[in-house]
Amino acid sequence: MKVLNNIGKYAIMLSIVFSKPEKWRIFRIRLFEEIEFIGIKSIPIVALMSTFMGGVIALQTASNMDSPWLPAYTIGYITRSSTILEFSPTIISLILAGKVGSNIASEIGTMRVTEQIDALEIMGVNSLNYLVLPKIIAAMLFFPVLIIFSIGLSLVGGWLSLLLSGLSSTDTYIYGLRFYFINSDIVYALTKAVVFAFLITSIASFFGYYTKGGALDVGRSSTQSVVSASIAILIANFLLTQMILL
Amino acid sequence: MIEVKNIHKTFGENEVLKDISASFHKGKVNMIIGQSGQGKSVLAKCIVGLHEVNSGQIMYDDRDFCNMNRSEKKEIHKEIGMLFQGAALFDSLTVEENVMFPLTMFTKKSKAEMLERVNFCLDRVNLTGRNKLFPSECSGGMQKRVAIARAIAMNPKYLFCDEPNSGLDPKTSIVIDNLIREITYEYNITTIVITHDMNSVIEIGDNILFIHQGKNWWQGDRNSIITTDNPEINDFVYASEFMKEIKETMKQKK
DSSP states (O other): OHHHHHHHHHHHHHHHHTSOOSOHHHHHHHHHHHIIIIIGGGHHHHHHHHHHHHHHHHHHHHHTOOOTTSOTTHHHHHHHHHIIIIIIIIIHHHHHIIIIIHHHHHHHHHHHHTTHHHHHHHHTOOHHHHHHHHHHHHHHHHHHHHHHHHHHHHHHHHHHHHHHHTSSOHHHHHHHHHTTOOTHHHHHHHHHHHHHHHHHHHHHHHHHHTOOSSHHHHHHHHHHHHHHHHHHHHHHHHHHIIIIIO | OEEEEEEEEEETTEEEEEEEEEEEOTTSEEEEEOSTTSSHHHHHHHHHTSSOOSEEEEEETTEEGGGOOHHHHHHHHTTEEEEOTTOOOOTTSOHHHHHHHHHHHHOOOOHHHHHHHHHHHHHHTTOTTOTTOOGGGSOHHHHHHHHHHHHHTTOOSEEEEESTTTTOOHHHHHHHHHHHHHHHHHHTOEEEEEEOOHHHHHHHOSEEEEEETTEEEEEEOHHHHHHOOOHHHHHHHTOSHHHHHHHHHHHHHO
């Protein structure tokens, strides 16, 4: 019952969030602030995660290739496919659900318990629209950039790990990366990035906005937002794969 | 003038406000007092629209607030200034940006005009030249004064102050009280102060509403609250031993 109640509240929240901003100039300023906060400040963690993720995928693939029938370029092919289709969009989004999601929930939650949101409402500001809309739009615009960046670095990480371990040559790896490449895989990855961006920011904002109580409850909202966003990402991932790939 | 008529408010099974009716006058410091948990803050939040009432009417100069749609309520909100218990300043903005915030959102003034207004408001609350400080760099009293400056930036018709003296020392409390009174008289606005600080009540209360058990228990001015025989009010006003001694002395003098 509580889940249904929350879904209803979430839908009502979204209907208020997606209204016309009070002033477009202020919305634009807020949007760029959020792009910096949500997107640009996530670059270091995405870079670190992606490079090591690509390296591990390449090493694991190489170490499991016992059959002499499998060509050596399979390492590059599998690294590319698993990175584009799954690891970069989904795993990086799960990481961002933790970093960005908890940040948003605690920021808005703190504003709620310190009456800053009440202050906005009393002034006549649509607080949901003012606080949440720029975050959702910023994430939906910048997550695809992060995912492209992540894919690139993963593939570089894979190459570096093979180079350092001597398990495959650069030429063979690059041949594998280019082998039977399908453009629509990138579209699939970016579609997932946009959907996950929406889920992470809107769910985190929901839990932050409806925080009740004090500092302890802000922490609780932050945890709930990460758990809920992660579950939502996994379900959406399954549905999108069914709809786009099959 | 703000009038509330037959206000009822419940949270689940708990009826917090029971048929409250009262008038809050223009150009006066109207106070809502009572013990903790009696419903004063809930009443104030109902009046400003942060809580929906179950039944009753809230009239802002004969405009029925309860029957307004979202955009009409927004127009009323633009006429309201509010000082929150914890000041509720935006942490990420400087003092100047905090005071400028409502002007940026709702006026078409140039940056220079807005800055002029901000400086006027900061000057009015004796914070001249503190524009670039962040709220975390301000003392509790300064934060309250910045919040007052922000509340008056849009020339409000109605000013709400929720526990303006909480967490402040007696001297700073008097400064804030005097500021609220001066602003009320100077701009002829309807001010509602929610408090349980008897010093404030005696100092600046023109029209006092005493709430007890969620009901409008008593309404009067600061002179009559001292002399009334109402036992609940006497329990509240003369709660400390010191105040009881003063009451005894007053009686003996009579």
